[in-house]
Amino acid sequence: MVKLNRTKSLTTTKINDLRSALALLEESPGQLLVTDHLVDAQAEIAGIYRYIGAGTPVIPPTRTGPAMMFNNVKGYDLRVLVGMLASRQRTALLLDTTVEQLSFKLLDALNHRIKPITVPSQQASCQEVVHHTPLDIRTLLPAPTNTRLDAGPYFNLGLLRAEDPETGEADVTIHRLCVQGPDLLSVYFVPGRHIDQFRIKAEGNGRPLPVSISMGLDPAIYLGACFEPPTTPLGFDELEIAGGLRKQAVELVDCVSVKAKAIARAEIVIEGEILPNERIQEDIHSQTGYAMPEFPGYLGKAQAQLPIIKIKAVTHRRNPILQTIIGPGEEHTNLAGIPTEASILRLVEQSMPGRLLNVYAHSAGGGKYVAILQFKKSSAKDEGRQRQAALTAFAAFPELKHVILVDEDVDIFDTNDVMWAMTTRYQGDVSTVFIPGVRCHPLDPSQTPNFSPSITQEGVSCKTIFDCTVPYHLKSEFKRAEFLEIDPQLISSLLKQLD
Structure with missing residues (x-):
C-alpha cells in the first residue's frame, strides 16, 4: 500500500470539535477573519465571502483566502462560519500534515479506522440547549441563501446520519437541505446515495426514517464523511475514518426525540424523520426554477419532487456557531x-x-x-x-x-x-x-x-x-532546465522581506 510519510507534529492544539479547530486558526496568521459588521444571511454572507475566500469555480473575481466568522447576523443571536476548509493549506494545518500529504493522511486513516462510541447526554455538548416542537426553524437558525435565485434558505453543511432499517448499519453524508416551513426540510439525494437507500427501504414498509443533521463539526468528520463507493460500500460507517484521522473515536449521542444518533460535539443538531410517500417541490415558495449554486459553478435546477424531513427537535451548544459553505468553491x-x-x-x-x-x-x-x-x-x-x-x-x-x-x-x-x-x-x-x-x-x-x-x-x-x-523512449529529450540550488534559509529570509 501507499505509505504515509510521517512527520513531526505540526500543531500543538488537539482538535476534537469545531471550537478547538477555530482555536488553532486563531493562532495561525491569515487563516481566520472575524467581523462584527451587520450582515444578512440572505445572499449577503455568500456575496461577501465570494471576494474573501470562496475560490474557483465561483465567478471571478474570487480568491483563496481565510475562513470567515460573522458575529452579527441580522435577526439572530448566533454566529455564522464559512470557509473552514476553503484552502488546502488550512485543511492541511487542521489535519496536522502538509498539502502534498493530505490524501495520504486520509488514506492512512482509511487503513487504520476507529469505530465511533456513544456517550451519555450529560457528556454531549450538542445537547446543552434543547428545543422541542412546536418550533420554527426559520426564526431559530439563520439558514443562508447564496443567491437571490435560490429556492430558499439552505443548510448545506448538515451531516445526515441514519441507520439501515433492516441491518442497523449506519451512514453519514452531506446533502442540500432547503427550509420549506417552520418544521419542514426538503432533502436532495443524488441517485444511489446510501441514506436514500435506507429511506427507500423504510418507505417500502410505510415507515419514516429517523435522521439526525449535525452541523458545526471537527473538520476531520466532514472529510471522512465525503468518501464514496467503491471505497466505502453500503454499510460502511465513514465516521470510522474520522476516528482514524484523529486517533480517537468520534463521539455520538442518542437523539432526544427520534431513534437516531448525532455527533455529540456538534454545534447544532436537527432531529427529524424522512416521511414516507410525501414529496415537495424544491422551489415551491420561490418558483425560480433553481435550487442553489452547486459545485460545478452553476445554479442547480430545482427538483420537482423531493423527500421531506419533519423536524422533531433542535439541540445545540450554548452560543452556537452555524457552519455553512458556499455551493461551489475551494471548500x-x-x-x-x-x-x-x-x-x-x-x-x-x-x-x-x-x-x-x-x-x-x-x-x-x-x-x-x-x-x-x-x-x-x-x-x-x-x-x-x-x-x-x-x-x-x-x-x-x-x-x-x-x-x-x-x-x-x-x-x-x-x-x-x-x-x-x-x-x-x-x-x-x-x-x-x-x-x-x-x-x-x-x-x-x-x-x-x-x-x-x-x-x-x-x-x-x-x-x-x-x-x-x-x-x-523520448524521456531524454524532455529534461527541464535545471537551476542552481540555493540555501533554503536564504530564500526564506528574502521572502520574509515581502511580508
Whole structure:
C-alpha cells in the first residue's frame, strides 16, 4: 500500500470539535477573519465571502483566502462560519500534515479506522440547549441563501446520519437541505446515495426514517464523511475514518426525540424523520426554477419532487456557531476532492505499486470532475500503465469526468505547470483517449443531447484521458532546465522581506 510519510507534529492544539479547530486558526496568521459588521444571511454572507475566500469555480473575481466568522447576523443571536476548509493549506494545518500529504493522511486513516462510541447526554455538548416542537426553524437558525435565485434558505453543511432499517448499519453524508416551513426540510439525494437507500427501504414498509443533521463539526468528520463507493460500500460507517484521522473515536449521542444518533460535539443538531410517500417541490415558495449554486459553478435546477424531513427537535451548544459553505468553491473541492484522491491512490497502488506518486482533484471540477495524476515511468515496460492508472481512477470514482496524466517533474498543485505539460508534452490526436457513453454526475450541464449528438440521454458523458506524459523512449529529450540550488534559509529570509 501507499505509505504515509510521517512527520513531526505540526500543531500543538488537539482538535476534537469545531471550537478547538477555530482555536488553532486563531493562532495561525491569515487563516481566520472575524467581523462584527451587520450582515444578512440572505445572499449577503455568500456575496461577501465570494471576494474573501470562496475560490474557483465561483465567478471571478474570487480568491483563496481565510475562513470567515460573522458575529452579527441580522435577526439572530448566533454566529455564522464559512470557509473552514476553503484552502488546502488550512485543511492541511487542521489535519496536522502538509498539502502534498493530505490524501495520504486520509488514506492512512482509511487503513487504520476507529469505530465511533456513544456517550451519555450529560457528556454531549450538542445537547446543552434543547428545543422541542412546536418550533420554527426559520426564526431559530439563520439558514443562508447564496443567491437571490435560490429556492430558499439552505443548510448545506448538515451531516445526515441514519441507520439501515433492516441491518442497523449506519451512514453519514452531506446533502442540500432547503427550509420549506417552520418544521419542514426538503432533502436532495443524488441517485444511489446510501441514506436514500435506507429511506427507500423504510418507505417500502410505510415507515419514516429517523435522521439526525449535525452541523458545526471537527473538520476531520466532514472529510471522512465525503468518501464514496467503491471505497466505502453500503454499510460502511465513514465516521470510522474520522476516528482514524484523529486517533480517537468520534463521539455520538442518542437523539432526544427520534431513534437516531448525532455527533455529540456538534454545534447544532436537527432531529427529524424522512416521511414516507410525501414529496415537495424544491422551489415551491420561490418558483425560480433553481435550487442553489452547486459545485460545478452553476445554479442547480430545482427538483420537482423531493423527500421531506419533519423536524422533531433542535439541540445545540450554548452560543452556537452555524457552519455553512458556499455551493461551489475551494471548500467543496477539498471536502469532495481529498477523499477522492485517497480512493484513487488506494486502488492504483493495489494494481501497480509505486508508480502513482500523487493525485490532485482540481478545484475547476469541484473535487469531482477533474483529477490530475502524477505518474512515474521507471522503464519502457511502464509505457501505457499511466493510462491504465487513469482507467482505474474512473473505476475508483465513477463521477470523475477528466483525468490529466503528468510526469513526476510536474507540480500537480500548480495549474500553470500542468498547462505547461499539456502544451509541451501533449498532441491531441495521439494523447487523448475518449470513453463515450458513460454515466457521470447529474449536475454537469454539458451532459445533454443538445450539447453533443453522442449523448443519448441526460447524465451520460464522454470521459476523457489527457495523457500529458512523455513517451518513455523520448524521456531524454524532455529534461527541464535545471537551476542552481540555493540555501533554503536564504530564500526564506528574502521572502520574509515581502511580508
